[in-house]
Amino acid sequence: MTDSPAARLQQLFEGHRLTPTQRRIAHSMVRRAADVPFLSSVELAQVAGVSQPSVTRFAVALGFDGYPALRRHLREVVPPGDAPAGADLNEYQQAVGAEIENLRRLGEILADPAPVIRAARLLAASRPLPVLGLRAAAAQARGFAYFAGKVHPDVRLLDEGGSLLADRIDDARHSGATALLCFALPRHPREVVEALGWARDAGLTVITVADSAFAPVAAASDLLIPAAVGTGLSFDTACAPMLLGRVLLEAMCDELPDAQARLEEFDARAVARGLFAE
Structure with missing residues (x-):
């Protein structure tokens, strides 16, 4: 009530x-x-x-x-x-209700598909495609990279910080990368903000999925699409950022002419190997 x-x-x-x-x-x-x-x-x-x-x-x-x-x-x-x-x-039902509201807001944002389409074109064209996400955002980056690897020829997951992070961004740029996708969720590691600065200095276009358009990573992003996190439990819930990642993947598939062929090839290999139980 x-x-x-x-x-x-x-x-x-x-x-x-x-x-x-x-x-x-x-x-x-x-x-x-x-x-x-x-x-x-x-x-x-x-x-x-x-x-x-x-x-x-x-x-x-x-x-x-x-x-x-x-x-x-x-x-x-x-x-x-x-x-x-x-x-x-109860508090658990309230947390679910808050996530439903976050998804509703994301739906309103996606009423204008232009930012997603622009982001998808930039990501699809990048060879390789680095995907960054540290700490709380690592799971989002890993999930995106897993599925993106089925349709994109060269996806590089950056889910560990440290002194090698800048090197890996430089390596991606020297290998031909033109864009970087970042998942940035609270609490925002300072290292992520710094890494996005390195990426832009290297000439990469930074596309960011963040919990807010006013997140600390906003100033270091060329294109930021917000997807709110739930804060009703002890640890944030990130249904909306995950869904936005899948939306970006869907739009990327539309920009990759061989995406469907790659998916069919994977399915054929999976059947031949008995990869899945069903």
Whole structure:
């Protein structure tokens, strides 16, 4: 229910980049929505299983001077007697609902397909095609590279940082790469921002899938397409960035004349090798 105490608390947390510990506090507050305005910082810390200073830092992260100011605000948001209704969604259902909303927003963005088509043309034309994603974004980059390798002749996955990352970007450029695809998700590693700067200095066109058009990687990207992440659980959920990656793959297939032939060839090899159980 939109007007439930839990939903009002959830709205308070939206738009803030919280650490896993702070999200644990937020989840505990949502579960105890009717009681939390009357808990001391020590009591809330006990409920959430964190330290009292963590509760204070949490309040400051939300923009309050301290926990007393947050508690005063909570008493306005969740007034006495306004207990959660039995039909309220639990925190897991709320996380699913938030992801559905992220996908809806992505659908609105894709109403104009021009950025995706432009990105697909640049990516399809790059030989090789480096795909970058570190830490939280490594899974997105790896998934994209796996499928892209079935239709693109030379995909190079860059999912490990360190001193060799710049070398690998240079190697791709010297081998003929003209574009780089980056998946950038919170929390944004400084190394990714630096790597995109190296890529652009090397002459690569940087296409980025990021959680926001205002992400730290935006200034180092030539074309950024946003896809929001879910922040309702202790760790971000990235359904929209994953789907956007698949959309880019679909558009790439339209730009690669031999994509279908390569897929059919792979299927034939897979059958001959008995690669899949079905």
